[in-house]
Amino acid sequence: MTKAAALLLAGSLALAACASDEEPTAGGDSGGGSGSGDLQVGLAYDVGGRGDQSFNDSAYAGVEAAIAELGGEVQEFSPNDDGSDRVEGLANLAEAGYDPVIGVGFAYAETIAEVAEEFPETTFAVVDSSVAELGLENATGLLFAEEQGSFLAGVAAALKSETDHVGFVGGVEMPLIQKFEAGFTAGAQAVNPDIQVDVEYISPAGDFSGFGDPARGQILARSMYDAGADIVFHAAGGSGSGVFQAAAETGNRAIGVDSDQYQTVDDPALQAVIMTSMLKRVDNAVEAFITDYSEGTVEGGVDLLYDLESDGVGLATSGGQIDDIQTQIEDYRQRIISGEITVPTTP
Amino acid sequence: MNRLRSTGLALLGPALAVLVALVISALVIALIGENPLRALQVMTDLGDAPSQQVQSVVVILNRAVPLFLAGLAVSIAFRMGLFNIGVEGQYRLATIVAAAVGAAVALPGPLHLLLVIVVGMAVGALWAGIVGVLKVTRGVSEVISSIMLNFIALGLASYLLTGPFRGSPEGASIITTTPLPESAWFPGLNGLLGAFGLAEPRTELFGFLLVAVVVGIAIAVLIQRTRFGFDLRATGISASAATASGVDARRMVVTTMLLSGAVAGLIGLPDLLGDARAFGTEFTAGLGFLGIAVALLGRNNVLGIALAALLFAFLDRAALPLQFADIPASVVTIIQGTIVLAVVIANEIARRLALRSAERAGAEATGAPPDPGGSADPGGPGPGTGPDGGHRVRTGVPGSSEEARA
Numbered sequence: 216m217t218k219a220a221a222l223l224l225a226g227s228l229a230l231a232a233c234a235s236d237e238e239p240t241a242g243g244d245s246g247g248g249s250g251s252g253d254l255q256v257g258l259a260y261d262v263g264g265r266g267d268q269s270f271n272d273s274a275y276a277g278v279e280a281a282i283a284e285l286g287g288e289v290q291e292f293s294p295n296d297d298g299s300d301r302v303e304g305l306a307n308l309a310e311a312g313y314d315p316v317i318g319v320g321f322a323y324a325e326t327i328a329e330v331a332e333e334f335p336e337t338t339f340a341v342v343d344s345s346v347a348e349l350g351l352e353n354a355t356g357l358l359f360a361e362e363q364g365s366f367l368a369g370v371a372a373a374l375k376s377e378t379d380h381v382g383f384v385g386g387v388e389m390p391l392i393q394k395f396e397a398g399f400t401a402g403a404q405a406v407n408p409d410i411q412v413d414v415e416y417i418s419p420a421g422d423f424s425g426f427g428d429p430a431r432g433q434i435l436a437r438s439m440y441d442a443g444a445d446i447v448f449h450a451a452g453g454s455g456s457g458v459f460q461a462a463a464e465t466g467n468r469a470i471g472v473d474s475d476q477y478q479t480v481d482d483p484a485l486q487a488v489i490m491t492s493m494l495k496r497v498d499n500a501v502e503a504f505i506t507d508y509s510e511g512t513v514e515g516g517v518d519l520l521y522d523l524e525s526d527g528v529g530l531a532t533s534g535g536q537i538d539d540i541q542t543q544i545e546d547y548r549q550r551i552i553s554g555e556i557t558v559p560t561t562p
Numbered sequence: 563m564n565r566l567r568s569t570g571l572a573l574l575g576p577a578l579a580v581l582v583a584l585v586i587s588a589l590v591i592a593l594i595g596e597n598p599l600r601a602l603q604v605m606t607d608l609g610d611a612p613s614q615q616v617q618s619v620v621v622i623l624n625r626a627v628p629l630f631l632a633g634l635a636v637s638i639a640f641r642m643g644l645f646n647i648g649v650e651g652q653y654r655l656a657t658i659v660a661a662a663v664g665a666a667v668a669l670p671g672p673l674h675l676l677l678v679i680v681v682g683m684a685v686g687a688l689w690a691g692i693v694g695v696l697k698v699t700r701g702v703s704e705v706i707s708s709i710m711l712n713f714i715a716l717g718l719a720s721y722l723l724t725g726p727f728r729g730s731p732e733g734a735s736i737i738t739t740t741p742l743p744e745s746a747w748f749p750g751l752n753g754l755l756g757a758f759g760l761a762e763p764r765t766e767l768f769g770f771l772l773v774a775v776v777v778g779i780a781i782a783v784l785i786q787r788t789r790f791g792f793d794l795r796a797t798g799i800s801a802s803a804a805t806a807s808g809v810d811a812r813r814m815v816v817t818t819m820l821l822s823g824a825v826a827g828l829i830g831l832p833d834l835l836g837d838a839r840a841f842g843t844e845f846t847a848g849l850g851f852l853g854i855a856v857a858l859l860g861r862n863n864v865l866g867i868a869l870a871a872l873l874f875a876f877l878d879r880a881a882l883p884l885q886f887a888d889i890p891a892s893v894v895t896i897i898q899g900t901i902v903l904a905v906v907i908a909n910e911i912a913r914r915l916a917l918r919s920a921e922r923a924g925a926e927a928t929g930a931p932p933d934p935g936g937s938a939d940p941g942g943p944g945p946g947t948g949p950d951g952g953h954r955v956r957t958g959v960p961g962s963s964e965e966a967r968a
Contacts, residue, residue, distance in 0.1 A: 292885050295878055296895075299833075299846045303621055306764060307882055310614075321735040322844055333764065344735055388724075389843055391735055419720030420737055421654075421843040561733070 254287025254509060257313030259305050261320030262423065264293030269452055269473045270497060274319040274342060277501030284502075285509050301326045309334040315508045317501060318342065321391055327354055338513055340504050342497055343391065347518045356518035357500045361391070362398030362558045363551050364493040364528030365448070368470050369402025370547050371491055371530060372446040373410050374540045375468070380411045382439035384432055384458050386425040386451035388416035390561070395450035395472070395493070397562045405547065405556070413439045414562070417454055425454060432457030440465040446490060448472070456480070462488040468536070473497070477533035492531040500527060524552045575912035576859060576866065579904035580873075586904075587897040596889050604887045605880035605894075613761035618879060620755075620763045625875035626868075627774045627832045628846070632853025633860055633867040634781055635686075635826035639704075640862045641785060642818045643798040648693055648708030649826045650850025651715025656686035657830030658719045658739065661841035662727040664834075665740040674746040679773070679831060686827020687820045689715060694819030698812040704819070712850075729840065738842030748835035770832035777825065782864040794818060826850065855902045861909065874898065 256278050260271045278289050290313050292304040301318075305326055308316045315338040318327055324344035331339045331354045339354040346356040372381040383399050385392040400412045415435045418425030425431070432454035436447045440461060448470040449458040455472060462469040463484050471477065471492030480486055500521050507513045521527020530537065530544060537544065550556045588598035608618035632649055639646035660682035669677060692711060696702040729740030750766035785791035797804040797814050805811050829849050834841060856874055860866030877898055881891035 290886065292882070293891060295881055295891075297846045297848045298844065299625065300621075300878065300882060303765075303879075304882055304885075307886065311886065324736055325844065388720075389735075389737065390733060419717055420724050421720045421845070422716050422847070 257308030277498035281505035360522035365398030366402035373406035426452035429457030436461035633856030656827035690823020
């Protein structure tokens with residue numbers, strides 16, 4: 216019995232090894248066509264690394280675009296499964312002479328403070344985390360107004376819902392994802408104060424399995440659809456495919472997150488259920504930062520906020536499912552930009 | 563002679579497993595179009611400058627300390643035939659409570675550290691103790707209950723972190739407990755490195771390394787040289803034989819789980835006291851599960867576990883230079899996975915070989931068919947005598963707890 220369990224465990228470890236396999240990095244060789252560019256970008260990913268079809272890939276796309284424009288090369292680093300070697304990875308990038316060094320994900324918040332101090336000559340940026348209060352001259356925070364984009368997702372959901380009942384599936388119950396929830400709920404209620412918004416998180420704070428668990432995403436979304444919701448918005452990273460599955464099974468719709476998931480999902484059956492996606496343009500932010508660096512205009516020690524006004528967040532229109540409500544969405548967008556509507560960041 | 567032979571067999575398993583894993587990994591590396599020898603060279607390259615080399619060693623040691631403690635916690639239960647999968651939950655819950663208690667009190671240095679360590683061990687022991695009590699009173703398989711308790715522990719830790727123990731300001735992207743005051747910081751060992759004439763590394767070597775060494779020696783002595791350890795090992799080899807010779811199996815189950823949990827409670831402390839200073843959403847997770855692999859690889863032997871922890875820590879660090887050499891770091895995960903698989907298989911083969919040789923020896927000695935309860939351990943109890951050599955009479959425990967273990 217115990218032996219069987221041990222074997223099972225060993226097997227699952229081996230499976231996990233296969234699952235987290237990633238493509239060999241080729242960016243460094245193919246990036247700069249000119250080859251004369253001296254840009255040496257260090258890119259440190261969040262747990263999960265390249266190939267997540269979302270956050271990390273978006274950051275890479277930004278670096279790639281910058282390199283295509285400016286020349287140079289990129290060195291990537293993915294942390295181990297528990298993220299315990301983030302500091303070491305970031306420090307190694309800086310030590311090897313890569314500059315600028317970009318940490319992708321809020322998890323680098325603590326790391327960047329430690330490493331930026333040790334390598335004062337290197338320019339750092341961290342996506343999704345504030346550095347303004349750290350007092351570092353050589354670090355920049357790239358922040359996004361997720362709540363504003365999610366507000367528009369909530370507006371679209373409420374306008375499109377026939378049952379006056381929508382849902383939100385969050386990956387992990389932590390402040391960053393709660394911003395999505397707060398904006399989505401506020402947007403839905405702005406359109407229809409009586410709308411019912413179901414909110415569920417896949418895993419509690421501190422347990423990051425919720426970003427990579429499509430099965431549980433599917434169960435949660437399924438229960439929302441069964442309870443009468445007809446549109447579910449997910450902010451659950453890799454678990455989102457489960458939400459799309461549940462939507463396809465029950466003949467309902469879902470809203471994607473981060474990238475235009477209508478484009479990235481490869482199954483036409485799932486494509487049909489993706490009404491829109493809340494875009495978070497990490498690629499734009501990263502590209503702009505590298506361009507600034509090459510021009511020597513990085514200010515340092517400040518946070519750059521990418522919001523609706525700067526098109527850092529927004530709604531995707533692929534698939535054409537929200538074309539008929541574009542005027543209402545644009546109206547809310549303008550009211551947020553003008554400050555008439557203030558979107559909450561906590562539920 | 564016989565002992566020498568069994569030691570040889572004991573070493574053969576893991577050595578063979580590592581070799582097989584290396585061959586399989588080399589094949590995989592070759593299949594993805596990389597040179598296995600180059601990969602090996604990159605993995606063993608600790609850096610050019612002396613300070614880089616020392617830094618690499620410090621990174622390996624700092625990773626090995628919690629892995630060693632995790633392997634130790636798992637192995638204590640393993641030795642008695644109990645599969646404590648709950649180490650993960652035990653250390654996470656222990657670390658957050660220890661962090662909160664440590665931050666809430668003000669004490670002079672050594673006392674403060676001692677308090678945090680004791681709280682961690684106590685919480686880990688209590689959480690593991692639930693598994694033991696459930697097993698002896700209700701016959702619940704420890705595999706099931708410890709897995710289930712993992713989920714409860716993670717949920718509970720999360721509730722405590724976001725609720726009563728929250729110390730980070732509202733809206734911060736990483737939620738943590740209140741940081742420990744300086745009196746609860748475990749001093750690092752970099753001064754010691756300097757005394758040996760080594761270059762100063764970037765990272766502080768965990769002072770908790772010394773605690774881990776002491777705990778390792780204590781556990782080794784406890785299991786190999788005491789009455790309790792003998793009862794534990796005897797129960798692990800044959801529960802019914804141990805019961806027949808007077809071991810109170812129910813008490814052993816609870817005590818062993820308490821001990822395993824107490825060691826599990828230490829796993830998070832090197833990082834908590836030596837680097838992180840607070841428990842948060844980003845606190846290293848998954849060490850409890852890695853500990854199972856480390857214990858398997860180390861064959862539940864304290865020295866073996868130390869070597870296994872060092873090997874895993876070495877592989878973990880190798881992921882960095884591999885990426886810089888444009889070789890996928892997943893190579894490391896593949897090696898770790900295949901080592902664990904190979905160890906399970908090699909252990910089984912070694913066990914059967916040992917069993918067969920013991921049977922042959924038994925048959926030669928008596929000319930009678932071998933005793934089905936006979937095992938590979940040459941130090942096992944002789945028939946009819948108790949562990950201390952005396953004859954004792956005591957009724958056994960209800961069968962349920964033993965059957966659940968088989």
